[in-house]
Amino acid sequence: MKPSPYPTLLSPLVVRNLHLRNRMVMGAMHTRLESMDRPVERIQAFYRARAEGEIGLIITGGISPNLAGRMEDDAPAMTADADLDWHRAIVESVRGTSTQVCMQILHAGRYAKFDGCVGPSALRARINKFTPHALTTQEVYETIAAYASAARAARDIGYHAVEIMGSEGYLINEFTAPCTNQRTDEFGGSFEGRIRLPIAIIQAVRQAVGPDFAIIYRISALDLVEGGMTGDETLELARRAEAAGADILNTGIGWHEADVPTVSHNVPRGGWAYAVRRIKDAVTIPVMASNRINDPAVAESILESGQADLVSMARPLLADPDFARKARLGQAQRINTCIACNQACLDNIFKRQTATCLVNPRAGRELDWVLQPAVPVKRIAVVGAGAAGMNFAFNAAERGHMVTLFEAGPELGGQLRLARNVPGKTEFDEMLRYFRNRLTEEKVTL
Template sequence: MPHRHLLSPITLRAIHLPNRMIMGSMHLGFEGLPDAWPRLAAFYAERARGGIGLIVTGGVAPNEQGNFGPDGTVLTSEAELPGHQLITQAVHREGGRIIMQILHCGRYSRMKDIVAPSAIRAPINSATPRELTDAEIVQTVADYANCARLALLAGYDGVEVMASEGYLINEFLAPRTNKRTDRWGGDLHGRMRFLVEIVRAVRQALGEAKMMSVRLSMVDLVEDGLSADEVVAVAQAIEIEGCDLINSGIGWHEARVPTIAHTVPQGVWSWATARVKAAVKIPVAASNRIKTPDLAESLIAEGQCDLVSMARPLLADPAFAAKVARGEASTINACIGCNQGCLDPIFSGGAATCLVNPRAGREGEFMARPPCETKRIAVVGGGPAGLACALEAAKRGHAVTLFDAAPQLGGQFILAQTVPGKEEYAATPAYYAQALTQAGVTLRLGRAAAASDLTGFERIVLATGIRPRKLDLPGADHPKVVGYEDILSGAKRAGARVAIMGAGGIGFDVALTLVGEDHEADFNAQWGIDRAFTHRGALAEPSAPPPPKRAITMLQRKPDRPGASLGKTTGWIHKAHLQRHHVDMLAGVTYRRIDDAGLHVTLNGEDRLIEADTIVVCIGQEPRRDLADELKALGRDVQLIGGARDASKLDALAAFEEGTRLGLAL
């Protein structure tokens, strides 16, 4: 049987799991809103319906000081139980199992009076924490136990103690943040006392029937983090105290090593989990960049872990586990690791959803209802907006025909998947190609749709996308000037000296593509990760990059820092990678002309020549509306969506949502 290890049951304490798939904890960003509890209940219920073995909630603070901030959740009294009971009842009605994560944010909190083991400010927080007193630490341990007791009253099947990612417990464990000389600091025995006391108290509060997971940092990826032997010693200590499952955490939020973005190889952290699994007798779950059933199966089969924890893949497809169980893994709507719909909004104060599944976190908004009357609908354009619209309309019963001039579906995703690190973007067009066929959509690919092709359709939706904005500059027609599509598609090769006009998302994609030709095969060496774990935090000196094949200069008119518009959780990775390869980035330039010498600009009031053999134009897009104008002249009603409606911001997140909403409304 395919995926037989992944689908094998397991019992944790008295909680029976039908498979080895866990939905890992994630903060959703709407926990503080008035409608939070019904939304959370609907969100988790859909994942339970989708067959996931175990759900772990987003972090719930055991006291006010540990809260995320205004958008966080605390559980300190029975008065707060009704909302949690909505969640547990909804999950249990679907036959699911759910545990509540208890998380004290420590110095990462956005509350006013933040606390930590020592008064050391986190690099990602502007506030300096106050050092906890001995009495406050003892009270915090009691708060964890009280929170666990209340979780049982709320109907949860157990709790997870969050001891990873640089939050309070992790701060006590690491010399980096624990400078105490009392019984809660010093050697490892003192530094792990806080966690051990919490696990002991929580175990007592839970009793013998309910399970306890501890999310433990397998590798901190920060200076003065835990050593290899210390990670194992902590794992063994919490096993003795009654932990039933060790869930993997990888890296602190302040670490300058990427851990879950699409540039991180899948399964790259399994070695850290395997070290702990080999040292304990209780089950251990692997996490971070495990997104396919095949990878999850192989990790368990090879003995590197007992279960797998996945968060974002369950945003992308809540029926992930059920599809694996039915032998339909090929139909999973795969997470592409972009972070555009989930982590980027969360770290910018917004709410999480998913680029490839706009329903995520908003299940009540996207209700599919049969239309009053089925119609023949033409959707022109096979990019994100057109794909989403066509699929939703067809699933509701409409007769849909999808036209696209390209021989394959995907639109801008066809280019995106050529960028090094974005190869996973290919999964989305592949998913839609299969889903559209199953929904009965007729595909007309490889030829641009003409107005005459659209006669007989009762509704016409134009998702014809964008075209690159033309360069209006003396010398714009010079042979060395190329468009970004030429480079990303491989139609043209760049010379030894390259000037990229534009430092937005597409400009960075071009630079990453050109730099990507200087291939760096070893992710660990590139980012200075020591798999031998000979140093604290498993950090080493990054390897030297290969000599660059090109001199690349990125330029933008805006005076802002280049890359400022990139995703909050991925932009820094791209910038660091380009800086490593000596890509020069200039802001606040005025373009003057192009000639045989290169690109002439003005920078800081001075004229400057950017010597270039190739000049790549990435200065924005315009809506592609030729067909719309033709149809309107014939008196036909058309509806524009995606880039065809508004190309001012090329945004796949908005395009998928817009297409989905229209497909549900037609």
């Protein structure tokens, strides 16, 4: 048998009750599929496709521990018995596969998009029109208890782990950073006061779920905002999180309001791994790298060089639900690579639309766009080998049609060939490479 080109990436990992088949994690994404006004079957199908694609762990989009912490009015929570059936459906989506599923507990804090949002202090985020109510000390303690209750419910329903979201500028991160925490009680002021909330939450969650259930804490490796945590403070928080009961540290890069690009195409692949390495060197538990990891060779390099123990990929799993399986089979050239355009994922979310993917329009539409065998089979001519023509051609051929693709120019690709020449847009080459490979695989005549 030919040796795997990604031995570290494909190696298993056991952490308490978590038994991961590989080191690849689908990071939490807000897709709006999880919104409570949408049928749960849609997000079930979305997760199921990624589980069948052999990803080791799926981390859900953020689930609020209380009503004040929801991202939007219709965002999911774990607050009442009425929520339990929805969560059971999520757990059921991976049943029968080797993939495990982790519920992310996220309190949106001052990023919540409704009047009545809360934060450590009454300071409005520049990306939100609502000014938060400053939590009272009693409300902070109630929030800690809500995290513990949500984690206990997640364990009882059948999730394999919980992730406590402490990065990207959400509530916990707002408490840890001086720029957003102007409190004068025990949860503000000094470094000890500012980290009191995350440590108390981890401790409360550990007490609630017991010693055998995995807890992931997502720490902000770099805030990238003026008045954020210092590097030394971040490392000390990592150590304290481990001591408090965290089993794995996931890493976030930058707040949502940061001016520094963190996930766009002009960020080098794996470009933030250096910040993750500093955290890994400070703790003894596994650490997860994230952001702009869209290629199995890059992921393997990060792990093999000791910069991290796992890799979290979110948008790459929008682009190709079979990313992990193709990596295992040594078929990296068959991966539909995320080009970091953000045009159909992040842009859609900011417009309050469902996320999908420029290179994979089926993402989020798994129940709508199911390719059935063609009856009857036809001979089809497709004129023009731009992005639309190529996509139609290989999809029609996959259904069984006999397809001929005509192009007057010397090369395939149409405007994709122009797009890739824009500075910083070289990732569009990956889209063109994938389309060409699919045409060959489906035996489209050119």
